[in-house]
Amino acid sequence: MRIKPSAVLIRMFSACVLATCSAAAGASDFPNQPIRLVVPFTPGGSTDIVARYISKELGDNLGQPVVVENRPGATGQIASSAVARAKPDGYTLIMATTSTHSISPYLHSTPPFDPLNDFEPITNVALLPFVLVAKPDLPVKSVKDLISLAKQKPGDVSYASSGNGSSLHLASVLLTSMAGIQMMHVPYKGAAPAVMDVMGGQVDTMFDTIPSSMPNAQAGKLKILAVSSLKRSSLLPDVPTVAETGLPGFEVVGWAGLLAPKGTPPEVIKRIADAVNKTLGTPEMRERFTKQGAEPAGGTTADFAALMKAEDAKWKSVIKNAGVKAN
Numbered sequence: 001m002r003i004k005p006s007a008v009l010i011r012m013f014s015a016c017v018l019a020t021c022s023a024a025a026g027a028s029d030f031p032n033q034p035i036r037l038v039v040p041f042t043p044g045g046s047t048d049i050v051a052r053y054i055s056k057e058l059g060d061n062l063g064q065p066v067v068v069e070n071r072p073g074a075t076g077q078i079a080s081s082a083v084a085r086a087k088p089d090g091y092t093l094i095m096a097t098t099s100t101h102s103i104s105p106y107l108h109s110t111p112p113f114d115p116l117n118d119f120e121p122i123t124n125v126a127l128l129p130f131v132l133v134a135k136p137d138l139p140v141k142s143v144k145d146l147i148s149l150a151k152q153k154p155g156d157v158s159y160a161s162s163g164n165g166s167s168l169h170l171a172s173v174l175l176t177s178m179a180g181i182q183m184m185h186v187p188y189k190g191a192a193p194a195v196m197d198v199m200g201g202q203v204d205t206m207f208d209t210i211p212s213s214m215p216n217a218q219a220g221k222l223k224i225l226a227v228s229s230l231k232r233s234s235l236l237p238d239v240p241t242v243a244e245t246g247l248p249g250f251e252v253v254g255w256a257g258l259l260a261p262k263g264t265p266p267e268v269i270k271r272i273a274d275a276v277n278k279t280l281g282t283p284e285m286r287e288r289f290t291k292q293g294a295e296p297a298g299g300t301t302a303d304f305a306a307l308m309k310a311e312d313a314k315w316k317s318v319i320k321n322a323g324v325k326a327n
Contacts, residue, residue: 027265031064038094040079042072051095061275076100084118088263098254102311106319107165107326119259121305123273124297128254129229130207133222143246150181158184160194160206171207171252210293228252
């Protein structure tokens, strides 16, 4: 028996209505199962620690467990690509960072994901300023001194990093570019061996995280010249910023925030963002973050989207102008 065209249209319309109702119901009762929070790095790093700091309280505020899953590899591309392809229902999230979404995609000629268009921003979670450190016997006391020394000896002053294309590397690239100086890059496989060689005098300077450098500076094994944020760090209130002491406008602050796959319902995004902001608002959480040299961020989804867009443009330009490529 032939089905009349009108009947076909009715069936198609009914299917669309059912699908729409089903999606709306799924968003209205979110969450009704555990949420997977993917971390694109190995356990124990700053991003992993931040994710684990918030996961328990975030789960309590959402009414479902938030399970952290580490998926390291390819400077975050493996995890990011997987989450971009995940079902957009709010049950798979990623703790994205400056490295994974503002830097890594532009180190490759054909990135496997679009950092702005393949994800829905939820909210920023943490801000992590760096410190510019130097070996103890380097004859400089400030960023201005370092720039002067590098101009006197082009290419002789060196800086270490945690690897080619890393956030710590590109912070120095931005500094040399803005200052108009030449310095020799010495990349390492991770920040720990880089710091060891700066302390040992094999390399002159580097950008490092605050928790890593503070104990070594207090022990006289490093000199902290400046912090990379526009404002001074509450952990190092007596240490000036790079912008204050030689390069006006210089700012490098790592961010770590939550993203969901593109197409995740706005109601779900708002539900998670509200829960994150509630989680970050406690004194206990602020104390935890401070110990890691981080500042709780939070804020609106629009704020986070604007930050990602600005950081994307900034680092894309720095990478292109400096010709930085992935190893």
